[in-house]
Amino acid sequence: MDMPIEEKLLQVIKEDDLKAFDSLNATAPCLDFCLGRFPVLSLLYLYKARRILAEYEDSMLRITVYKELREPIEISEKFSKKAGKCLRLYLKETVSPLEMLLILDKTKRLKRVFPMVYSSSAVRARLKSIYSIKYALSVKYEGDGIVIDRRPLSRREKKNAATLCLCIILAVVIIVGVPVTTVSLLPNPVEGEASTFGQIDFASAKEYKLTQDIIVPENFSVQKVNCKINGGGHKITVGKGARFTDFNGEFSNLTLVTQGDVIFTTISETAVLKDVTVNVNADISGSVSSAFVALTNYGTVDNVTVNVKGSISARADQTGTSEELIFGAIVKNNSYKLNAATQTAYSGIIKDCKVNYTDFKLFGEASANASFGGLAGINGGYVQDCTISGEIIADTFDVAGICSENNGYLLRSVNEAALLQTSSDEDWNPVTCGIVLTNAGAVESCENRANISSASDCAQFDVEEGHEVAASASGIAYLNRGTSSTPYIKNCVNKGEVQSSAHFRSVYAAGICLSSSGLIETCRNEGEISAQSANDAGVYVGGITAIANGNVVKSVNSGAVTAVSKGAAYVGGIAARSISQIVYCVSSGNVSVDAREVFAGGILGTSEIATREGIITLVYFGTAKFCISECKLNINSSAGKGFVGGIIGGVTEMGFKNENGVVYYGGGVTDSCFAGEITGDAPYSGGVAGVCGANIYETNSYSSGTETFKNFDNNLYAYSKAFGAAAKADGSFVGVTDKGAAALGADDIRGSDLYKSISDALEESDEE
DSSP: OOOOHHHHHHHHHHHTOHHHHHHHHHHSOOTTEEETTEEHHHHHHHTTOHHHHHHHHHHHTTOOOOEEEOOOHHHHHHHHHHHGGGGGGOSSOOOOHHHHHHHTTOHHHHHHHGGGSOOOHHHHHHHHHHHHHHHSOOEEEETTEEEEOOOOOOHHHHHHHHHHHHHHHHHHHHHHTOOOOOOOOSOOOOSEEESSGGGOOTTSOOEEEESSOEEEOTTOEEEEEOSEEEOTTOEEEEOTTOEEEEEOSEEEEEEEEESSOOSEEEEOTTOEEEEEEEEEEEEEEESSOEESSEEEESSEEEEEEEEEEEEEEEOOOTTOOSSOEEEESSEEEEOEEEETTTTEEEEOEEESOEEEEEEEEEEOOGGGOEEEESSEEEESSEEESOEEEEEEEEESOEEESSEEEESSEEESOEEEEEEEEEEOOTTOOOEEESSEEEESSEEESOEEOSOEEEEEOOOOOOOOTTOOOEEEEESSEEEEOSSSSSSEEESOEEOSOEEEEESSSEEEEESSEEEESSEEESOEEOSOEEEEESSSSOEEEESSEEEESSOEESOEEOSOEEEEOSSEEEEESSEEEESSEEESOEEOSOEEEEEEEEEEESSEEEEOEEEEOSSSOEEEEOEEESOEEOOEEEEEEEEEEEEEESSEEEEOEEEEEETTEEEEEEOEEESOEEOSEEEEEOSEEESSEEEEEHHHHHHOOEEETTEEEOSEESEEEOSSOSEEEEEOTTSOEEOOOOTTEEEOOHHHHHTSHHHHHHHHHHHHHHHO
């Protein structure tokens, strides 16, 4: 089978193969291709394809309309690492070449090409946001040009400059002939049992057993650790600033005591840290990503218990920071690598570990872009069967129970630590999650059992155009990024209370994942989910997910869902808003909303439509099929704009012109049951849907390829009517009948074949 065009194109770009690119472009002109969110020119910048850029950059700079193809997950992962906190600007938006250059800190090139490129107001707004998020500096526009605040040297640039100076000094010393004296700080090591630090030859492959506690001197660096140390239950106190750099051996049966400085630079693929306790009394203030145990792990961390108290204060570098600061308790980066010689891949493994937090606090500033993973910062390997407990209190510091970013496998891990973030910084959008902030891999059989809270209490401020400000909280994940099937969140459970609130920004809350463009399958929420906005910004609350851009399958919500706002509220027992499929889902939690304008449903708040222009135009819209809603919905709409459905609150429509006229598309609900109640003040309410587009209601069908599907068909409802109203293009509403639906009592619905078939399918998935 031939490789898909997007995979061929990506491979050529990665290899910067100009000849292959020429050939590909000749057979399938690809200069105006867009791989998901990424135009080809943006990818050339991302992968540093210098030879192809030299030949084609000028012609591609003038392209404004793209043909969209599938987005390979590899691109998403690479871009996520570069974008850091700026990733929040690109849920669906195209990453234009100008924006990619600024994210990559290619400001000189950006200034050169800016006058050659058409830049919309949205692109210009995001450029301002990017530079503000990364460096807390400004971008301005003068005529056809762009003016970018100059930032001072970064830490790395300063280090490189210092290294160059040192090399020059050493060269002078060598030429002049200054004598060099070597001083031995330690006595000669012995083999076997060890009672002092000096008796251990760390660079050897020898085995040692401690006979008493030992101390690693302050600021002492052990470059190579190839030996095995059995602690015999004793303690190693690691002095302030001391570090084991390259760990290739094995530490077991001991306790490590630190003041929060990282102990190991790298745990190699052959190294093992097993049956170890780490006691951390942290007092850290800095502008460098870090962890308490290791910066990078390629080896095995097994049955390690970390006890943490104290604090971390994350500060932006004096120049700002090019990437977000990421902290983890055990490791900053649980990674993988390939041995090119043997073609063997190694993945870091963290298993059966525990982290306990006592009186632990995180302090940040918006320009530091800081996030903390209760176990790991970034996971690219395996994290499994781990538990976090205690409490973490954060101020302008995003926090997740297990890890900040997952690109690997996160399995059977539990968060029991209350995670509470409050920020008064107007430039900060607080995010708090029970398990992971951003998932681009697999999260499976994980559970949150603790309370999750995210709050913004800053005073009123000006919001830049195109830059949404929000406070967000979720039981499992913040972003599940990918396609409708990968990455995925499966078999996960939230039992904790999830709260999100803000004074002057939008508010999001969800039981499982706040915004998902991947798959959510066989997940369950049992906790109360609530969101409250003190102003007229939007509120988005879902028992499973707030924003469903990917499929939600065989998932159940039994937790109460509550929303309060002076503006619009989008609320669903399963999802608040969706452009994808919700299949075999059940919700029984009470839904309560008090807002000016309301879209609320027992399963889905509102079914929306999204399009992507490409070689063919792709249309996405939210549907619910084989779902059961037993919710009690109590809705109050102060402006008289309440659209409430036992299954879906609102269903939007969109018309497309073709040779036969206008064809209307929209979402809908089929083969589903509503056996709950609707009360309160909602003028447009129905047992199936509160409001739907008048045209899709009339035609009640849409086509995909050779198949035709119904928008509304084979539904059962326990209410006075199936639909609240149908909305016309001019904004008026017309009454509708019970198309594709049958009214029954709640008990009769529960005894129906449809209800039983949906329940049986969910029971089968539980048994699996």
